[in-house]
Amino acid sequence: MQLADDALMAATPQDASIRFFRAASRMGATYLQTRLYRRPMARLTPEAHWAAGGVIIRMSPERWPGSSAFNYICFECNPLVSAIRENRTRYRFSDFAPHDAPAYRAYWEALGEADIADAHCATSYGSKGVIASLHLGFGDRNIGADMERAVQMAGLILTERLMDFSGSLKDDIPHLSDRERDCLAFLADGRQDREIADLLGITETTVRFHVDNARRKLGARNRTQAIARVANLRWL
Structure with a gap:
């Protein structure tokens, strides 16, 4: 990055x-x-x-x-x-x-x-x-x-x-929970779902849940765009 x-x-x-x-x-x-x-x-x-x-x-x-x-x-x-x-x-x-x-x-x-x-x-x-x-x-x-x-x-x-x-991204800047931000930050660092689950003390299913929630809130097409979007917002 x-x-x-x-x-x-x-x-x-x-x-x-x-x-x-x-x-x-x-x-x-x-x-x-x-x-x-x-x-x-x-x-x-x-x-x-x-x-x-x-x-x-x-x-x-x-x-x-x-x-x-x-x-x-x-x-x-x-x-x-x-x-x-x-x-x-x-x-x-x-x-x-x-x-x-x-x-x-x-x-x-x-x-x-x-x-x-x-x-x-x-x-x-x-x-x-x-x-x-x-x-x-x-x-x-x-x-x-x-x-x-x-x-x-x-x-x-x-x-x-x-x-x-x-101006297409400034209409409604979403609120991400701390867990959602944590999961995206670890993904940006190259971590896999299993590693993130171990680091946060949660299950892989919960990691995927948080990432998917964040992706939808950000209006991103996939995980990669979600990471890029939060990086641009200086959230990483």
């Missing part, structure tokens, strides 16, 4: 994105795109997805935006629309466009022009269809499982911070 610490202090989406990329580039990141927008009411297609507009911030080679390769992956071949349809919160480009699939050869060649061998993504979903997303590209296809988890978790904390700027 340290990757997102500086971004949490930012006053604008632009500044938050710049701070995050500054930290991520020290870990080898070559590309960043963040976006804050409303999900289109029409059927979700690559064209409708981009027509939704919103605030888009991009850190990339100067030649990349507007190039034929960029336009290809945005408008002609954009498999990432499936991630939004499925309400995914963490994923990689290659989850939806396998590197070894012939159908995506041109897709990866186009991304290669921006030195993107794969990208790790985070998406937060707020009220009234508001979506905040992050794409963080790396020149190395395999950055390692531990680093991947850290990058995606930090990315989700950043997208929760971007949600703050939309």
Whole structure:
């Protein structure tokens, strides 16, 4: 989560994105795109997805935006629309466009022009269809499982911070019980349900009960988004 610490202090989406990329580039990141927008009411297609507009911030080679390769992956071949349809919160480009699939050869060649061998993504979903997303590209296809988890978790904390700027999370800040906060804090520390149960002197079923209650109160899609949401609220 340290990757997102500086971004949490930012006053604008632009500044938050710049701070995050500054930290991520020290870990080898070559590309960043963040976006804050409303999900289109029409059927979700690559064209409708981009027509939704919103605030888009991009850190990339100067030649990349507007190039034929960029336009290809945005408008002609954009498999990432499936991630939004499925309400995914963490994923990689290659989850939806396998590197070894012939159908995506041109897709990866186009991304290669921006030195993107794969990208790790985070998406937060707020009220009234508001979506905040992050794409963080790396020149190395395999950055390692531990680093991947850290990058995606930090990315989700950043997208929760971007949600703050939309106002979609400020209408009703929930009250979490001490037990609910404790369980989320231990999850954020990488503990499993059994470990948390032993530490708190409760059963695994009770741990899951507290976590699920907290998730519902926070309006999170899953445990990971719940952790990111409380991290953004400075509750961890």
